[in-house]
Amino acid sequence: MAKVAIVTDSNSGITQSQAKELGIYVVPMPFMINNEEFFEDINLTQEQFYEKLTGNAEVSTSQPTPDSLMTLWDELLKEYDEIVYIPMSSGLSGSCQSAFMLAGEEYEGKVFVVDNQRISVTQRQSAIDAKAMADAGFSAEEISKKLFDTKFESSIYIMLDTLYYLKKGGRITPAAAALGTLLRLKPVLQIQGEKLDAFAKARTTSQGKNIMLTAVKNDIENRFGGMEAGDFWIEIAYSHDTEAANEWKKEVEAAFPGHEVHMDPLSLSVSCHIGPGALALAVTRKLHF
Structure with missing residues (x-):
C-alpha cells in the first residue's frame, strides 16, 4: 500500500x-505588499494583513x-x-x-x-x-x-460589507461602486465551480444573511437530498470582524439545528479583493468512500 x-x-x-x-x-x-514579499501564516498574520490592507498599502496576491x-x-x-x-x-x-x-x-x-x-x-x-x-x-x-x-458538490455565498476593494482591483467600475455605495447595497457573491460571481444584491445586512441562508437551504434540498438526509457540512467564513462572525455563527446554528458549524477566517487571497467585514456561508456534500 x-x-x-x-x-x-x-x-x-x-x-x-x-x-x-x-x-x-x-x-x-505569498503576497506582495508595497513591493515586499510576505507569506501567509509565516511572517504575515491575519491582523497584519488587514492593518496593511486598510492602511492603503499596495497589496497583491501571488502564487x-x-x-x-x-x-x-x-x-x-x-x-x-x-x-x-x-x-x-x-x-x-x-x-x-x-x-x-x-x-x-x-x-x-x-x-x-x-x-x-x-x-x-x-x-x-x-x-x-x-x-x-x-x-x-x-x-x-x-x-x-x-x-x-465531486468538485461541484459545494457552494460558498459571500456578503460584502464594502465595494471599495472590488473597485480598487478593477473588478467593478468606479461608477458601479459609487452607485452601490450610495444605495448602501450589500452584494452577495457566489463561488460554485470556477469563479467568484454575482449572486444577489441586498439592501441590509439582515437581508443579505437571509439570502445566503435561503440559497444554502435550496442547495441542500435540491442537490444534497434534503435536510433529513443530513448529508452535508455547514461552514462559515468571515473577513476580519470576529464579533460579527460569532453573531453570524449563532444565526446559522439556529437555522440548521443539530448540525455542527465550522468557522474560519476567509482566505486572505479572497479577502484581498473583497476587504474586511465580509460574511460567508458554505455547504459541502459529505464525501463517501
Missing part, C-alpha cells in the same frame, strides 16, 4: 499549527514559486510514495495550472494535482477528506479522481 501525503495551500484556512495536528502539509501563499513547490515535494517524497496536492480553485488563481505543469513535467506518477475548484472552508474539507482516504489505503490517483468527480 502506497504511503500518500496530502498537501494543500493556506487558502484552505488551515494554519501551519493545525496542519501538524491534522497530518496535512500547507503551502503558505508559490516552482522552486518552493519542488523543494516541498522532494522532501515529502523521501518519506511518502505519492503526493496529492489540492491548491485553490483554478478559476481564482494561476497557481493550480502552474502546479499541474510542474507535476506533469517533473513528477509524473508521483504528484497528483487536484483542481476541484474549492477555496477557504470547502478547500479545507477537501484536504480533510483526502487525508481520510489516504489513511484508509486509497492511492493518490484514486483520491484525486474522487475529489475531481
Whole structure:
C-alpha cells in the first residue's frame, strides 16, 4: 500500500499549527505588499494583513514559486510514495495550472494535482477528506479522481460589507461602486465551480444573511437530498470582524439545528479583493468512500 501525503495551500484556512495536528502539509501563499514579499501564516498574520490592507498599502496576491513547490515535494517524497496536492480553485488563481505543469513535467506518477475548484472552508474539507482516504489505503490517483468527480458538490455565498476593494482591483467600475455605495447595497457573491460571481444584491445586512441562508437551504434540498438526509457540512467564513462572525455563527446554528458549524477566517487571497467585514456561508456534500 502506497504511503500518500496530502498537501494543500493556506487558502484552505488551515494554519501551519493545525496542519501538524491534522497530518496535512500547507503551502503558505505569498503576497506582495508595497513591493515586499510576505507569506501567509509565516511572517504575515491575519491582523497584519488587514492593518496593511486598510492602511492603503499596495497589496497583491501571488502564487508559490516552482522552486518552493519542488523543494516541498522532494522532501515529502523521501518519506511518502505519492503526493496529492489540492491548491485553490483554478478559476481564482494561476497557481493550480502552474502546479499541474510542474507535476506533469517533473513528477509524473508521483504528484497528483487536484483542481476541484474549492477555496477557504470547502478547500479545507477537501484536504480533510483526502487525508481520510489516504489513511484508509486509497492511492493518490484514486483520491484525486474522487475529489475531481465531486468538485461541484459545494457552494460558498459571500456578503460584502464594502465595494471599495472590488473597485480598487478593477473588478467593478468606479461608477458601479459609487452607485452601490450610495444605495448602501450589500452584494452577495457566489463561488460554485470556477469563479467568484454575482449572486444577489441586498439592501441590509439582515437581508443579505437571509439570502445566503435561503440559497444554502435550496442547495441542500435540491442537490444534497434534503435536510433529513443530513448529508452535508455547514461552514462559515468571515473577513476580519470576529464579533460579527460569532453573531453570524449563532444565526446559522439556529437555522440548521443539530448540525455542527465550522468557522474560519476567509482566505486572505479572497479577502484581498473583497476587504474586511465580509460574511460567508458554505455547504459541502459529505464525501463517501
